[in-house]
Amino acid sequence: MESVRYSLSTGNLLPQSYYYPSFCFYLLLATGYLYSIVMGAGSSALILTDGSVFYLVARLLFLLISSLTVIWVYILSFKITRSFIAALIAGLIFSASFEFNYHSRWAVSDTVAVQFVFLSTMILFLGLSFRKKIILSSIIAGLALGTKYTAGIAILNIYTYIISFKGINFSKKTDIIIYSTFIFIVTFIFLTPGTVLEPLKFYGDLETTSYHYSSWHFGYTVPAGTIHCAKIIKYIIFCIFSKNYIISIFISLFFFIGVVYSLKTKNINVISLSLVMALYLFYVSRYRVMLVRNILYIFPYFCVVSSLGAFFIFKKIKSKIIIKYLNIIIILILSYSTALVTNAALTIYHKEKLDVKGDLQNFLEVRHKDRFFFSRGVCDLMSFQQNTVPMKSSYLVFFKNEARWPFLQANKYRLYKKVLGVQDINFDYYPTWLGQDRIVIMRYSDANDHLLEDLGIKACRK
Helix, strand or coil: CHHHHHHHHHCCCCCCCCCCCCHHHHHHHHHHHHHHHHCCCCCCHHHHHCHHHHHHHHHHHHHHHHHCHHHHHHHHHHHHHCCHHHHHHHHHHHHCCHHHHHHHCCCCCHHHHHHHHHHHHHHCCCCCCHHHHHHHHHHHHHHHHHHCHHHHHHHHHHHHHHHHCCCCCHHHHHHHHHHHHHHHHHHHHHHCCHHHHCHHHHHHHHHHHHHHHHHCCHHHECCCCHHHHHHHHHHHHHHHCCCCHHHHHHHHHHHHHHHHHHHHCCCHHHHHHHHHHHHHHHHHCCCCECCHHHHHHHHHHHHHHHHHHHHHHHHHCCCHHHHHHHHHHHHHHHHHHHHHHHHHHHHHHCHHHCCHHHHHHHHHHHCCCCCEEECHHHHHHHCCCCCCCCCCCCEEEEEHHHCCHHHCCCCCCCCEEEEECCCCCCCCCCCCCCCCCCEEEEEHHHCCHHHHHHCCCHHHHC
């Protein structure tokens, strides 16, 4: 956003940095000009002085683009299964994901890139000529790369499609792969001209980004390799499908069934999608920084393969009555999951009316047998006179802003036992989100030394 303001005020149409590609920069730049015209300003002055309003406009634009993914999910699922019910289930799984929903509200490139990655793949399944599929899919893959560097994973789906295509010899397939790669790269350069106009700055920023992910990023740093991969898998199984972990596990089972079904039927296209997903997970887990928004590329594929698993179950069940009730149960479960997303969103809308004090009081009454240590801010809120000395089994109760945000730990499922206040994020994976303050409850034994020091209880650890 700052790069857009800088360009509008100086007339420099190149971004200030290349830590991200330039598609979103130019998208916001074009939106800024239109915003100025619509609001009656002939220059960039309105945006420069009214950034908060323009930021909401930008967030809406990113949300609309990201939301297109649900259409591509529905279409691809239908193309694979030829079942409206399976396609509906795929769309509902995607729509019911709290993870994708809250990420798509941010005016950042992640979910926009997800949309392009999946659109590029979906085109390969349409009833177009082989040539048109390759050209269109390669252009969209270039758009994905021009939105976020790791979104270049989309080109692998095109390669696997070309390799698995029957009726073309190996030499011809090699030529098509080169042709596709050329379109892919040219599209990227068109969207990020800094690769040619400012090559030293571009490659310097790109190297800095790679080094950053390989080294350290606040509380998001994890051991590279097996541990990182295991954390990603845990996040996928317990979180990515639903805000309710039981529902998320339930849908994960459909995904594994879908993978088995694709192997059993030797569906090369679906198998290749699964292989590309696995390859991407392997690639991401090589780094030491885990930010779950980087995993969202594979989520739409998970939705489609999960719907394929449901489709396989329907085929195995002979009773139409059982299938009917099973459909009803699945749709009710996904509707409940969607309701959780809606309720979380309403806490943002009604944030001024939230009774955090009352919610904490109710929580303490339910957990009256547990031992708690309250921060100064919570003591003031609840009119508590003094704290108990924390023990290993104690829970810490504190306001998020009482802790230095860079040192809050992330990427540990259920690390924060309860978060009271606005439900705009998954606090286990984004505790450093600088939104509205909230009360956080976690075990004393899980807290690091930095947090204990901020709460004034470091000495009590010994």
